[in-house]
Amino acid sequence: KQEVTQIPAALSVPEGENLVLNCSFTDSAIYNLQWFRQDPGKGLTSLLLIQSSQREQTSGRLNASLDKSSGRSTLYIAASQPGDSATYLCAVRMGNTPLVFGKGTRLSVIA
Amino acid sequence: DAMVIQNPRYQVTQFGKPVTLSCSQTLNHNVMYWYQQKSSQAPKLLFHYYDKDFNNEADTPDNFQSRRPNTSFCFLDIRSPGLGDTAMYLCATSRGGTGGIYGYTFGSGTRLTVV
Numbered sequence: 732k733q734e735v736t737q738i739p740a741a742l743s744v745p746e747g748e749n750l751v752l753n754c755s756f757t758d759s760a761i762y763n764l765q766w767f768r769q770d771p772g773k774g775l776t777s778l779l780l781i782q783s784s785q786r787e788q789t790s791g792r793l794n795a796s797l798d799k800s801s802g803r804s805t806l807y808i809a810a811s812q813p814g815d816s817a818t819y820l821c822a823v824r825m826g827n828t829p830l831v832f833g834k835g836t837r838l839s840v841i842a
Numbered sequence: 843d844a845m846v847i848q849n850p851r852y853q854v855t856q857f858g859k860p861v862t863l864s865c866s867q868t869l870n871h872n873v874m875y876w877y878q879q880k881s882s883q884a885p886k887l888l889f890h891y892y893d894k895d896f897n898n899e900a901d902t903p904d905n906f907q908s909r910r911p912n913t914s915f916c917f918l919d920i921r922s923p924g925l926g927d928t929a930m931y932l933c934a935t936s937r938g939g940t941g942g943i944y945g946y947t948f949g950s951g952t953r954l955t956v957v
Contacts, residue, residue: 765945774932780945827938830946832884
């Protein structure tokens with residue numbers, strides 16, 4: 732059974748700092764991995780999707796990497812801003828089975 | 843813009859009073875999902891439709907039902923809500939059978955409070 736773990740559970744950083752969020756999964760036979768952002772009381776917004784054949788994806792200040800063999804992904808946020816404060820969720824997809832989510836990392840960026 | 847729309851945004855219902863949440867999509871995705879998310883927890887899958895085929899998770903309470911009358915719409919019915927059903931309910935869509943090229947698209951969620 733696939734399990735997804737995100738470390739740390741919470742993170743607080745000063746504005747302007749670069750930071751890394753970690754995601755690990757137990758079964759490397761994934762189709763893709765998706766990073767989401769969730770603001771309090773809101774739905775999930777997709778940030779980046781990495782297919783199993785890819786090593787990384789970039790969007791603006793965000794960069795996500797994937798190492799399937801070691802069962803790891805990282806989300807790198809450059810020059811963090813208070814508006815980046817949210818919960819970041821990692822989820823993996825295996826075949827046509829539904830996404831398996833981690834519990835998320837709650838990020839606070841302090842001005 | 844193509845999107846997933848959930849209504850209502852907020853819903854308060856009384857203990858035991860049936861409630862229906864709705865989800866519509868303009869993406870023409872063939873798979874639709876309902877997730878339940880309680881405070882500070884990961885989303886938990888309740889069930890999903892792959893085309894017209896309904897797939898129920900083993901631990902989804904019988905109290906929760908779903909309908910998908912057509913490709914665009916999906917409903918979540920809670921027959922007799924309990925206080926423990928207070929949660930955010932998230933609808934998502936994806937394109938199945940494409941080998942992982944596409945990700946999931948989520949709606950904004952319905953915040954359900956049972957009083």
